[in-house]
Amino acid sequence: LKNARSSGKLRLQKWYTATAERDKKKMVRELMQIVLARKPKMCSFLEWRDLKIVYKRYASLYFCCAIEEQDNELITLEVIHRFVELLDKYFGSVCELDIIFNFEKAYFILDEFLMGGEIQDTSKKSVLKAIEQADLLQEEDESPRSVLEEMGLA
């Protein structure tokens, strides 16, 4: 599972294992308390239940991944970084508001990058190409729409 969040508010969450909604909420709350209480100099890994938590803070946003015992922590840290790079590239210097207002886009990027909890493609270009292609399709779809809308407004 993977969650990204800012101080005390969950902005984006993705679960790669089947979990009941109530348990999810409980786990999120618990994790938030632990992670937010940690000080900047502390290490980015911690053991939690039978999982390992890897987290990193970018400005007001915390990104957390829960991984299994034998998974590689450092590479997970870089998974987070690569995801942030992708968001950054796509939104052009990403900030929390981008993720709030375009939450669906953030989900699409995450989906393109990770699938079922595993990396789908590590190349920034490939992932962004996929997203941009989708945007292009979207714009094609929507160009007549905006004209119509303007007419409706006028």
Add this chain to the structure above:
Amino acid sequence: MPAVSKGDGMRGLAVFISDIRNCKSKEAEVKRINKELANIRSKFKGDKALDGYSKKKYVCKLLFIFLLGHDIDFGHMEAVNLLSSNKYTEKQIGYLFISVLVNSNSDLIRLINNAIKNDLASRNPAFMNLALHCIANVGSREMAEAFAAEVPRILVAGDSMDGVKQSAALCLLRLNRTSPDLVPMGEWTARVVHLLNDQHLGVVTAATSLIITLAQKSPDDFKTSASLAVTRLSRIVTSASIDLQDYTYYFVAAPWLSVKLLRLLQCYPPPEDTALRSRLTECLETILNKAQEPPKSKKVQHSNARNAVLLEAIALIIHHDSEPTLLVRACNQLGQFLQHRETNLRYLALESMCSLASSEFSHEAVKTHMETVIGALKTERDVSVRQRAVDLLYAMCDRSNARQIVAEMLGYLETADYSIREEIVLKVAILAEKYAVDYSWYVDTILNLIRIAGDYVSEEVWYRVIQIVINRDDVQGYAAKTVFEALQAPACHESLVKVGGYILGEFGNLIAGDPRSSPLVQFNLLHSKFHLCSVPTRALLLSAYIKFINLFPEVKATIQDVLRSDSQLRNADVELQQRAVEYLRLSCIASADILATVLEEMPPFPERESSILAKLKKKKGSGKLPENVNGSAELHAEEPAAANKASPPPPTEVLALNPTPPAAAHSLLVDVFSDLSAPTAVAEDHLSRFICKNNGVLYESQLLQVGLKSEFRQNLGRIYVFYGNKTASSFLSFSSWVSSSDVLKTQLNVHAKAVEPVIEGGAQVQQVLNIECVTDFSDVPVLNVQFRPQQEVQKIFKAQHPMETDAAKAKLLGFGVALLEGVDPNPANFVGAGIIHSKSAQVGCLLRLEPNTHAQMYRLTLRTSRDSVSQRLCQLLSEQF
């Protein structure tokens, strides 16, 4: 309005989101959301058919509301409709909604599956990707059933686009994780392995993830992947010339793929083919070498990626555990990391070194870093790093450094975080025992543990110290002296009082010669703690007092006075009262000889795995459970013969048949005194009987008789075990089987034939054990017997009177049973016991009445030692409530 960026046509959504953000209070937010929900609901219900765009917008709003943490109970149908739109973004939002919000048992799953099927067949890569993502995100069983055959086909199809292949690989991985039984293996496995050779590194990365999971489950089917992985890895790692373009991450060549390939190789032993093996060794050496080169970038991403690969390579080296040079190099590398300024690296180095410490090749090399690790324990500011340091110290500990490490851990314990104290206590206790050269050091260490962190010292720890003191007579005098001194402290932990009580009770005589610790002084010291202790400790102290009476006749009168006092003889606690009464009588009527026999020193405990170790393993979740769980029956039977010991029956008969000295047969000693008056003599009888005899009764209780008949020829033996049901009713779920310790399994082969699960009343069944003695042995196999006597009657009936607790209680008491509080975990239930006396026999009765006020029903269960009595009582009582 802030940040509405690229390609976003949904103005309504943005307005809504910013409205929500402007809400000053939680109430305002809820109000705004309810307004919006009403709006959307009316739009969806309205007569006018909505166009795709509006549907998408509303569905997206619903999704946003859901993500804020509110419940959404409609809109699913509209989302499913979006799936069949041929506009990409509408489809995309539809799929997003489905994967976030639809749970697997939804009725809509058929419709969704249908839409996915269409998209998979569409040959449009973008649509196929969305469909595959949806399958992977939902990952339900229904989806696995529908697509488990289709996804592998897409994965290996020659004409699939790279992106689709990647999605298909990971989708298959997800299906394999959720429903492995549904994913057929077979014809496509070879082609999946060959994806490791694919041109496109993205495809290789995704395929490697899939192959790792598959290879873990069926290593043989994917054996060929190992050689391909080595080849691929060596191309990435050793050839500097290839430009991996976008797959180079901060000057590190394809770190993710490298890590995955190294992970894959950890599913297999080192390659047998020498060429392949040397190629792999070369790779690993290169990775280790690169760590010594100056970094190509100052960015943390560069070093993280490089070290991620390095640590995974070290994990592989440890996994292979066959190349001493590599192991030692790995250890040195980690040693450097121990002093690194990055906290993350120090943490990982400590963690990784833990596994290195257990390899015989690198154990010594790890030990050279002990001072650094001890330093880390003292100076690290992060508790999770300190925890790793404790783990590593534990792993590197051996006879040569145990004293220092234990001392450091004890020192750390004084300031350690509460969260890890218990674990440290267990570790210290285990190390102290395992590496104790002289046991006085061991005793000191454990007493220190109790002093420093008494609250974290679990029962097992003090049980263990007593076991050891009893088994080693060289330490008994020292132990008595030390606990006596420790008890002088004005405030000492209750665990110390327990240890002190037990040890002085057994070995107080060894220090009684010194006037400073004369019997009376010892007794007064113990008794000064008595009133501050809990009931179990007091019970233990009473037992120590009766032992004193035997050891020191001169304090008999004093102790009898104490036992006679009202606070003992009339104590509200049944156990304490009983002990006081019995001990007092015992001291009055028994002659010195009898007293000496009854209160003899405890016999040594059988050697066995430390109960603390079992606890630590259990805490770590990896170990086996302590034996004797849930009172399932257990009986140790030695090859020609054995002894036994029974604990009282109720639900399942519990037997423990024990080999050599017939001491306490519990695997975790519970109250060590409870064996004082146990029928060990009888058990001993049964044991010795079989040493010189081949036939006879092995065990007998009110319910069951176990007889043995055995014949031996050279190294082969056959034992017929007869189980006789002594009651008039049947035993149900009867089973008996033999289990041996791992060591014993190699020394003795025991094969038991299965027995019928039912033994009729008065009947006897026979079980044949075939035994082969491979080599001499001293351990004994365990014969486990388990059954349920059929004397229980149950009835469920409707309440005929108002269901009031007090009324029911009064009726039960009036019926003549004693009610037992705190026995049933559910406080609403009534549990009672009683005895029916008749001239010929006494019939014990247990009853449980479970009210269900909701359904206005009762469930009544009765169990007595006679079937007919159970029936009758149940019938009588069920008409009363």
